[in-house]
Amino acid sequence: MKLEIKNITKNFGGMQALNNVELTIDKSEIIGLIGPNGAGKTTLTNVIDGVYKPSEGEVWLNDERIDHLPPYKIARRGLGRTFQVTRAFRRMTVMENMMVPAMAINPGAKRQNVINKAQGILEFLTFEHLANEYGRGLSGGQQKLLELARLLMLDPDFVILDEPFAGVHPTLQETIYGYIDKVRQEGKAIILISHDMDSIFTLSERLVVLDFGAIIADGNPQNVKQDPVVIKAYLGEDEEEDY
Amino acid sequence: MDYITGQFLVNLLMNGILIGLIYGLMALGLTLIFSVLGIVSFAHGEFYMIGGYVVYYLLQAFGNLEPMIAILIAGAVTFVIGVIFELLFLQPMGKGDIERPGEYAILLTFGLAFFLQHVMIGIVGPFPTKVDRFYDFAEIDWGWLRMKAATVWFFDMPISSSRLIATGVAVVLTALMIWFMSKTWTGRGLQAVSQDRQAASVVGINPSHMNTLAFGLGTMLAGMSGAALVTVFAWVPWVGMPASSKSFIIIVLGGMGSMPGALLGGLVLGIVESFGAGLYPDPSKALAYKDAFGLLVFALVLLVKPTGFFGRKL
């Protein structure tokens, strides 16, 4: 497994959202991606995921170039993501929500097998009692869980979690920690984008810092934390109060 | 094709510009509604129709009423109807009660159009009426400019005087509207809401009041444009349907929610229709396809550049 981001630049009109971003992930690890607001974290996610085409540069997944592929193909090739603002399918039940990715990646899947698998995941994420509830009936935290559950059904090699802890009840946060652990155990790579510094430093094995669309630090969390450039970028910013 | 001369083309252009300004007036209210509420009112043409009928019946009842006052009253009547409708049916959208507001608004205003049109058929009957031109022009003959009661010849090009008056009303109303939006506190409030609802509500503007106001103003503009145009076209309860579709075309051409865009879109539509009908080779079908030319340009713009000339991002 290998995800290579080569020299990515992305312009919106006159604004440069990403500038020569280089990043390679070639083993199972948890990578924290942080940066001040507007640093380009979500843009980078969208470029990797195929929502945006990069202005320059390439994205390679398992030795295949994917930056020209539509999002659904990238998803099928093993890259899954959640969204900063949750995007549950609101008028579909939790079970139906989870069936979408399973059916999409495997056209021949038997309905019963899919349901069984989904039930297992729901149990793991502790909301199997809501299997027949509609997406719109879920709380914000439950919607986050639902997105994670969908990701497990998609079963990608690379998982991008965009703000998984934002606005989540502490008990649910524990569940999400458990989820991340489990995915890590399965030998997958996780890119974790969060404003919650505590969680980032607790969880990540590698830390990437973005500022003004460029990577200013990449490495061991403890080292990065000491990096004067990073401190400068965050100077005067109280990241906890952003929320 | 020997009829195509320079003079002919200039006449076509002039016709297109005149009718285009009038079209722009038709669409002005629609674009205001879109910019604030984010919806397209399919009942726009029906308010336009009601505005015309208000003027017609006012002038029937009080023969010596000043036409401009009649136009203002028509605006007031449609304003009230629009506000009532907004309060009853569109308010829940702002409160987030509606699952898919875009579709809800389309279908709801569609129903309103259906309703208003048939109510008017029931009340005023289906027979065509028309208001004679508001003012007669003085007789003048200066060679390059000749005037008679109903017609003005400008370099031998005939222009209907009622059309000129309507164009005048259109220009004045548009100018007033642009002034209102940019200079008054309320207008700025509307603009603020149209740009960022949340930010506006933080600084003390009540977005739901602004919604009501914007919808009322939009329908008022529709009513006033109908009131101004009732002298140009014969009036029946279904006169609003083509007006609606022209307005849609215009606001898409000009960019949804942009006021100068509405004017420009109107001009473009007027000119496209004028040249399309004037130059289509088969005369027997030229006029039959007049609406199709506008629709075709419209469809192309939607496909190629849905934001129109001045529009914001989708």
Added chain:
Amino acid sequence: MKRIPIQGVLLVLLLIFAFAFPRIMQGQPYWLYVALQSFFWAMMAASWALLAGYAGQFSFAHIAFMGIASYTSGILGRDLGWSPISGIILGTLMAGLVGVLVGYLCLRLRRTYLALFTIAFSEIVRLIINAEHEFTGGPMGLYMEPLLETTSYVPTYYIMLVALIVSLAIMYAIANSRLGLFLRSIREDEEAAAAMGVHVVRYKILAFVITSMIAGIAGALDHHIIGFIAPNELMIPRMSLVIAMAVIGGTESLISASLGAIFIHFAMEWLQKIPVPASWMPSLRENTATLQQFGLSLGEGYLQTNAWRMVLFGLMLMLTLRFWRNGLIQPLLEKIGRQGVAEETVAKRKFSQEENEIEGTEA
């Protein structure tokens, strides 16, 4: 699934009634004809519900697809002597083909833009049919070869009924298959669906193709039965009828939408004249002049309400949208079908609401 026996029983009863209808209405071909037409509307409304309610594509071009199929079949029959059956098949394919085109063009357009584009498309189709009268018959209309050489409506009734049932079955199967699942996910959130691996483009186009083919076959069949088609039938007010039928029935259920269409078609027939109680008659009689002023007139115990039923109809559409967002028929069906499940769901919803509140206070 265990929880729908009541619905199932109801459905079977309904079917039995539908099949028995010609027998019940023996000697009343008028009602048979009305029913036959209502099946046409039911097919239109149900397929529109699949497109709008399931796939979330609020298209106004549905009636145009109906027209394209009918005109294709009619013109083939007139110029090349094709039989109605082969004409209908080719017409349906033609509608599907145009559906691909429109679906492809509409990929980037959402909500209002899609509605406006499809209105424009539909109007252009109508204008072309109207203007090219040498080829299409134009406003004079086009004679269509009758489907059957009989004047009885019984066989045509069964043909339309079976067409309705088969198309509903096909659409039901689609709605409950992977495809339906994907369509609904696209309706909810295109980007999220794509991120979950759903081929958005393919399924959106597919939705257009399938529904326009069903609209096409409904139109071609029906117009071969009527024997005549005129461009007036493609006007936007006719489309609004389809939409209103689906909305009043319920856009998120095929069966509700088609029942809504049947219900409204019958109601519109019935509302042509409202029976007025004799006790009202004297006072109404005195006001005959006033009545006639408003396009109403009084027959023996009847009030003519031809123009005004449209007013009622528009009002009903608005009120349904405002207060019964799932339509009038769908909640009814759900209530019948989900009696046992209801309590459980309510409890769950309550639970999640509480949780919502907790978070609300925290945020």
Added chain:
Amino acid sequence: MFRTKRYIYALLILVVAALIFAACATPEVIEKEVIVTVEVEKEVEVEKEVVVTEIVEVEAEAPPVGRCAPMDAADVEVIKIGVPLPMSAPGAVGGGLAMQYAVNIAVDQLNADGGVLGKPVQPVFYDTASLPERGTAAMEYFITQECVVAVVGEYHSSAGVAEKEVAHKYHIPTVFAETWNDTITGAGYAEVFRIAPASSMVAAADVNYISNLEGIEFVVIVTENTDYGLPAADQTAEALATIGIETEIYSADKGVADYSAIITRIQAGPVPDIVMTLTTGEDSYNFENQAIEAGLMPTADTICIANQVAIQPAFWDAVPGGNYCSFRKVGLVPALANEVTQTFEAEYRKRFDIFPESYALEAYDAMMIMANAIENAGSLDPDAIITALEATDITLAQGRYYFPYGSDNPVPDDEPDWMWHQWPDPAVLFIQYFEEGQSATDAAVIFPEVYQTHDTFLIPFGETP
């Protein structure tokens, strides 16, 4: 896909149901059973045998079902007559309302005089909205639900063509009031009569008038894109070509409000001798007003022939400069009104306050003709009524009615097919205003000679007779 079994069960149930009920259902009218079966077979394979066998089986015992009206007037309390009219969009609602009112006037008069065959007459209205499908529904409703003995009315040909088929199917006498399409009577059905002109007749009248004018070489026709306008324009152009007059046709969709591009185009070409308006209603007002304001017509060079709605007082509001326009009027003009017309007009003015349009006169007359025929037939038997209709000789609001060609006197080869059961004399007059704001009563009848109130075929522009 997932519940295949359930579908199979459902289909099975369906087939069984189809079996049972197709067996029970009695077809109303069966003419060609064999074809029925074949078609059904193609439609749904599952049910083919079922329907085939059962329908054929039942056919023997099926009672003939059709019209429910009795043959004898003694058996009914009221004599019902169906009146299909357009009363909602996309039909011409205005025409429908006027005709409904006119029919009501006729019925009130009939009933005040003791009804028909001693029974009161009751009109049954139905909205056909100009759609063929509605037309069929209307006729089925009249004949099988309301038990009407006859049908009069209809405004739109598109509905009329469907209605005549049902009238023929049930053998119900029908007098069409305002449907101009040639095929209505051209089909030669015994039941179908028409008192409106066929569109070919009107075109012929137009051409006849134009050929009587001097120096006409080039005619511009502006027509509406409807079942009335297009054939009328084409037939006129064709006939004018045979007498060496060039024409140019401009057709517009209904609801096109702005004609300026076309007017500019006409003005850029050769000067037309005549501009003829075949658009109707508000569209004709729009075109005429814009053409007049642009100075296209009427001028010393160009004759203005307006649409016949110019007869209404609203013309002067809508087309203030319309002086010296002439217009073709089908049906009577006030100047030629007889006693029947005047009585009707007085009643009609109570609501509309205008001289009745041709379709109102026709609706009134159609009802009266039918009542007269039933009275003469002495029974409700369709054959008797049809015979009586063929023998019609009665003077009503539009003049003397008779049908020269019918079962006794078939249409000869040198007459067109549509002369079958067609009233040959609808007055097609040309009338011209010569004072601004003039009432139609005072305007000059300029053509044909027999009706002339003014001794030339045209009052030249700017002259006062």
